[in-house]
Amino acid sequence: MATIVINVDDFSGLDDQMHVTLPNPGQVVHDMTSVTIEGPLRAGHGMFPSPALQLLVSLAIASLVMACTGTTSGNRERFRVDTTESGRVDVTNTGVSLWEEGSGWHLEEDLRLGKAAETGPELFGQIGALLSDSKGRIYVLDIMSQEIRVFDSDGSWSHTIGRKGAGPGEFRGATGMALGQGDTLWVVDPTMDRYSAFTAEGRLVGTYPRRIQGYLDSWHGAFLSDGRYMDWGLLFPEEGAGVAGPRILLQPVTLSEGFQVRDSFPPLEFTQEMAVIAGQPRPMPFYNDGLVFNVDAAGNIWFARSREYRIYRRNLAGDTTLSFTLPAQAVSLTDADRAYVRRRLSGRPGLLDDYLSALPKAKPILHAILVDGVGHLFVIVNVEGEDEGSILDVFRDTGEYLGRLHLPRPVTLVPANRLVAHVTKDHLLLVVTDETEVPYVSRLRLVKPR
Secondary structure: OEEEEEEOOOOOOOOOEEEEEEOOOOOOOOOOOOOEEEOOOOOOOOOOOOHHHHHHHHHHHHHHHHHHHOOOOOOOOOEEEEEOOOOOEEEEEOOOOOOOOOOOOEEEEEEEEOOOOOOOOOOOOOEEEEEEOOOOOEEEEEOOOOEEEEEOOOOOEEEEEOOEOOOOOOEOOOOEEEEOHHHOEEEEEOOOOEEEEEOOOOOEEEEEEOOOOOOOOOOOOEEOOOOOEEEEEEEOOOOEOOEOOOEEEEEEEEEOOOOOEEEEOOOEEEEOOEEEEOOEEEEOOOOOOOEEEEEOOOOOEEEEEOOOOEEEEEOOOOOEEEEEEOOOOOEEOOHHHHHHHHHHOOOOHHHHHHHHHHOOOEEOOEEEEEEOOOOEEEEEEOOOOOOOOOEEEEEEOOOOEEEEEEOOOOOOEEHHHEEOEEEOOOEEEEEEEOOOOOEEEEEEEEEOOO
16 A cells, blocks of 8 residues: 655645555556545535645646656656565665666765874774764774774864773774764773763763673664664574584664663574585685675664675564565676685685685675665665675665665775775765775765755
């Protein structure tokens, strides 16, 4: 069932809105007998709407049918919407952009942070997380130095938060950051089993114990719109003999004020690819099929297997409410990719042959799902013939494909294909590297023609 809301303020004696509903998305409407109309159509107008309102309803029906079938005036189908018996909405995109000519978005780099062969706050080791607050300040977590460099919106260094150590306000294994009310910065340090909170100016305001089993190197914690804080536990139900089994359970947990565990929710279950290395089954670290996921402020979990271009939305109760797809082809592994594996294992020649023989024929399609908080998803994808990490697909959070963006410079994929990025309403923050593998922070402005 699909509904469109029409503002009818201009019709004297009527309320503000009228709702027109089709019983089945994509159906062809020949008359008004199969259409439900809710609203003040009878107020002062008899049993039937006025001719003007009939015209308005007809236009609404036409636009609603077009939206449900994803067709355009050029007769090109862009997406199809189906609803399963369980109530899940499935959106099948054809790959045709919803952006009309001249209306497509594009990216412009307006700031770059990072310098080579120098000391100072712009000399980064390994960047583990990025954030931007309400004033446009940029927070860069350097996991090698275990400190957070804060830059003003114009790129000038402001101050540094934390340092390596075990005292208050210090870190040993900080992996992620989140912004709370009033731009309070929360830092998770699983090595110390604690969260630390700082003002935007860097003053420590609180430290709380972390009572959750396991942690993710690529952290996806966030504050939800109702004020709860969301973290993730990591479980290996078949772990044994010091080696993780193939099944992984990612456990979403919400925390109340004071960071007490409030609720645990059904886990995301994932079976990772294994390889026989030195006679033992081990998780495959190179070009493996991974679980790509993120969470939005409403508590929706967006996730996908990295080898399939099908993304799901699940609520915290465990119900999958939406899926959407886009046509995609597998990207073949190249000689350059195999050379990368050889370089990574140059110090472990006894394992090299096992890993090379276990390499898949194709690389994952999906690298990351980013959520901007204003109704859009950004998906970093592999595309044959394009530099890895250079393509960004944009979707509505209802699953419809808007279009494709080309990044000015490919994003950096750190070990295990983990990508460091952050998106806001107006900007995209990414980690990029130069030819000498020096890391930089690139801020890209999202240009959206009106």
